[in-house]
Amino acid sequence: MVYLVCIRIIRMFFMRRIFHIFIGLLCLAGVMPAAIAEAPPEWAIERIDNHLTRSVEHGFSGAVLIADGNKIILKKGYGDANRAAKTPITTATLFDIGSVTKQFTAAAIMLLEKDGKLSVDDTLARYFPTVPEDKQRITVHQLLTHSSGLPGGVGIDDFTHIDTDKFFTRVMKMELLSKPGETYHYSNVGYSLLARIIELSANQSYETFLQERLFQPADMQHTGYLQSKKKDGEAALGYRAGVVEIPSTLSRYQADQKIAWSLKGNGGLISSLDDMYNWYLALRNHVILDKEQVERLTTGYISQNVDNADIKYGYGWSVFASPKDTKMVGHNGSNGIYYFDLRWLQEEDLAIIYASNAMVQGTPSISENIELMLFDNVFNPPSFAAGPVTEVLRFAASFTGTPANLKQRVKTQFEAQTQERYVLNRAGLALLEVDQPERAIALLSLNVELFENDGNLWDSLGEAYLAANQLDDAKRCFVNALVMAPDTRCYWCDNSKAKLTTIKNQMRR
Numbered sequence: 001m002v003y004l005v006c007i008r009i010i011r012m013f014f015m016r017r018i019f020h021i022f023i024g025l026l027c028l029a030g031v032m033p034a035a036i037a038e039a040p041p042e043w044a045i046e047r048i049d050n051h052l053t054r055s056v057e058h059g060f061s062g063a064v065l066i067a068d069g070n071k072i073i074l075k076k077g078y079g080d081a082n083r084a085a086k087t088p089i090t091t092a093t094l095f096d097i098g099s100v101t102k103q104f105t106a107a108a109i110m111l112l113e114k115d116g117k118l119s120v121d122d123t124l125a126r127y128f129p130t131v132p133e134d135k136q137r138i139t140v141h142q143l144l145t146h147s148s149g150l151p152g153g154v155g156i157d158d159f160t161h162i163d164t165d166k167f168f169t170r171v172m173k174m175e176l177l178s179k180p181g182e183t184y185h186y187s188n189v190g191y192s193l194l195a196r197i198i199e200l201s202a203n204q205s206y207e208t209f210l211q212e213r214l215f216q217p218a219d220m221q222h223t224g225y226l227q228s229k230k231k232d233g234e235a236a237l238g239y240r241a242g243v244v245e246i247p248s249t250l251s252r253y254q255a256d257q258k259i260a261w262s263l264k265g266n267g268g269l270i271s272s273l274d275d276m277y278n279w280y281l282a283l284r285n286h287v288i289l290d291k292e293q294v295e296r297l298t299t300g301y302i303s304q305n306v307d308n309a310d311i312k313y314g315y316g317w318s319v320f321a322s323p324k325d326t327k328m329v330g331h332n333g334s335n336g337i338y339y340f341d342l343r344w345l346q347e348e349d350l351a352i353i354y355a356s357n358a359m360v361q362g363t364p365s366i367s368e369n370i371e372l373m374l375f376d377n378v379f380n381p382p383s384f385a386a387g388p389v390t391e392v393l394r395f396a397a398s399f400t401g402t403p404a405n406l407k408q409r410v411k412t413q414f415e416a417q418t419q420e421r422y423v424l425n426r427a428g429l430a431l432l433e434v435d436q437p438e439r440a441i442a443l444l445s446l447n448v449e450l451f452e453n454d455g456n457l458w459d460s461l462g463e464a465y466l467a468a469n470q471l472d473d474a475k476r477c478f479v480n481a482l483v484m485a486p487d488t489r490c491y492w493c494d495n496s497k498a499k500l501t502t503i504k505n506q507m508r509r
Contacts, residue, residue, distance in 0.1 A: 055384035062356030081236035091273040094235040095355040096249040097340040098333020101269040106316030143190040149176035167261040188266040195265025218282035223271040236357035238337035361387025388417035393427040407442040437467035455484030459492040
């Protein structure tokens with residue numbers, strides 16, 4: 001299921017099980033006072049460093065690089081890339097950059113347009129001969145700006161590999177959320193279409209084009225999916241909700257030796273802060289894209305429909321106001337484990353690059369707090385908070401009693417935290433991810449008792465029972481999930497139907 005969660009004006013789209021998150025933009029919800037007490041750069045950096053160092057004690061781990069023009073004024077890692085091995089994070093550590101990938105897709109489109117191989121006014125009909133009538137007039141520009149009307153994804157996770165033709169046939173069958181060009185709907189699948197258009201126009205793979213035309217000219221030697229100079233040992237392990245250790249995204253790519261179309265072009269590139277600093281310099285100094293092309297990337301074309309804020313989307317970048325009410329562009333992204341953010345204050349000639357390998361409640365606020373400390377010497381950021389999912393998950397993962405006792409303890413000890421249905425759902429699914437189905441059942445069964453009419457939560461509980469090989473209980477949960485399906489856009493129904501088929505086949509044996 002997709003959860004819409006606002007943290008100030010951070011827009012977070014949580015896919016139900018894989019927590020595939022796009023955090024579309026990061027900026028300030030309020031208007032800063034006209035007179036800001038600007039901090040001297042040296043003192044501001046000291047305050048930022050102290051805040052991040054203190055935050056490690058409360059669950060923060062990541063790296064930050066701040067550049068003033070061509071000069072780096074802060075470059076430091078905090079916490080561990082591998083907690084068991086006590087490997088420290090540095091700015092050379094590799095992270096999954098999530099939806100920040102989209103700006104590379106957009107830059108590739110700019111290069112191909114200059115090469116005369118495509119136009120942003122081209123329609124899907126030029127590249128996909130069997131495109132249905134309702135999608136024939138969708139343009140490259142609309143794909144770039146999330147105004148095509150296409151939904152977020154096709155309902156499969158980042159590592160489910162579907163044949164190219166089958167994937168895009170599935171895309172073409174999707175119902176549009178609105179008429180093309182009419183309004184903004186963030187769409188990962190739209191950027192997968194762009195990646196395919198890049199391949200068809202350049203007559204080479206998406207990643208090969210990026211390596212040859214973007215990464216190598218920008219001296220980004222450690223950036224890519226599979227085609228780069230990197231080893232898995234250089235990549236940070238992930239920590240789901242700051243607790244559950246997850247293998248690096250890079251290790252999964254290396255095991256599969258291919259990238260799924262549900263991810264390609266829209267997310268999941270691997271990079272470091274050092275490489276992303278080189279990317280910022282390449283943009284700033286027009287090494288690869290000329291001034292006009294960079295301006296086209298960072299021009300806001302369509303409102304992102306955020307309440308009380310003037311935020312627009314360009315080509316792979318969000319465009320919004322800085323604390324000084326000057327133009328700032330940026331993008332962030334997360335798969336629910338890793339988090340990455342790149343902000344460029346063009347008028348002040350400042351860049352903030354930030355990554356984390358432990359996405360928790362307080363993770364996105366780090367960038368905003370850095371901005372405020374750079375510009376306001378009286379701003380005192382709140383203490384870093386991991387949040388209720390982390391609290392519940394940490395307790396459940398270390399609990400030594402029976403599942404029944406765990407359920408009762410969580411019910412009484414975390415009564416306030418579990419009033420939000422996402423808390424137990426995410427904590428329970430995280431336990432499933434590390435093969436702890438009995439503990440997951442304890443949390444997820446409590447959740448359906450608290451929110452008995454939510455089909456998505458029944459679907460999650462069904463997954464836990466299925467993992468525990470309790471087929472009758474799993475079947476009951478998936479049936480309940482379908483009974484509670486909405487009339488349109490059921491985000492869990494395909495999964496529930498598929499799992500009922502799986503259970504039926506297993507019961508026949």
